[in-house]
Amino acid sequence: GAVVSQHPSWVICKSGTSVKIECRSLDFQATTMFWYRQFPKQSLMLMATSNEGSKATYEQGVEKDKFLINHASLTLSTLTVTSAHPEDSSFYICSARDQSGGSYEQYFGPGTRLTVT
Amino acid sequence: AQSVTQLDSHVSVSEGTPVLLRCNYSSSYSPSLFWYVQHPNKGLQLLLKYTSAATLVKGINGFEAEFKKSETSFHLTKPSAHMSDAAEYFCVVSVEYSSYKLIFGSGTRLLVRP
Numbered sequence A: 001g002a003v004v005s006q007h008p009s010w011v012i013c014k015s016g017t018s019v020k021i022e023c024r025s026l027d028f029q030a031t032t033m034f035w036y037r038q039f040p041k042q043s044l045m046l047m048a049t050s051n052e053g054s055k056a057t058y059e060q061g062v063e064k065d066k067f068l069i070n071h072a073s074l075t076l077s078t079l080t081v082t083s084a085h086p087e088d089s090s091f092y093i094c095s096a097r098d099q100s101g102g103s104y105e106q107y108f109g110p111g112t113r114l115t116v117t
Numbered sequence B: 001a002q003s004v005t006q007l008d009s010h011v012s013v014s015e016g017t018p019v020l021l022r023c024n025y026s027s028s029y030s031p032s033l034f035w036y037v038q039h040p041n042k043g044l045q046l047l048l049k050y051t052s053a054a055t056l057v058k059g060i061n062g063f064e065a066e067f068k069k070s071e072t073s074f075h076l077t078k079p080s081a082h083m084s085d086a087a088e089y090f091c092v093v094s095v096e097y098s099s100y101k102l103i104f105g106s107g108t109r110l111l112v113r114p
Helices: none
Strands: A004-007 A010-013 A019-025 A032-038 A044-051 A067-073 A076-081 A090-098 A105-108 A112-116 B003-006 B010-014 B019-021 B023-026 B032-038 B044-050 B056-058 B064-068 B073-078 B087-095 B101-104 B108-113
Touching (some): A004 A090, A032 A067, A044 A067, A076 A090, B003 B087, B010 B019, B023 B032, B044 B073
Parallel strands (some): B010 B108
Antiparallel strands (some): A019 A076, A090 A105, B032 B087, B087 B101
């Protein structure tokens, strides 16, 4: 089955530093990937839609200069949290859309837990 | 705009009894609807999906859901709960004409008592 990986699975960084999270589709190509944020015991909130070879589309209220998204290839999208602050601590989840066969099904990565101290 | 409302934040059942997790949707067109499960420290897993075919959808692990347009509902059921079913469940709607992005409900935590 389709597998999406994320790296790292957890990261601790100091306030003011930047952190990059990778999302990879391992056995399919994904022209579209999505980034979500999940606070403890809450639902997933869509942050942005990542399109291969073009700029990401951000949801209302998400700072594009703070959360930089790069989708440089059909199997890799990265989310960089710039100048991280404690309020950026959260669980970040990506998903990738498998367009083969016309199913358009999304597959989710295991998530990355970010803690900013 | 599309949205989903999960009517219960917590549901507690005894092992072996039926499970009902309620979800209502709002959409201006015929939506695609999903149920995902999230176990602690694990990724999201698709339980089942409705995409305008049969209104009764069967998923994995004995779960099923029925799409009822007249009631704008997509409730998730299972005849007999197992301890391993304890998890967070999300009802999700797909936004068509917008890269098929997903809108998540607030989630329902299912507790299974022995």
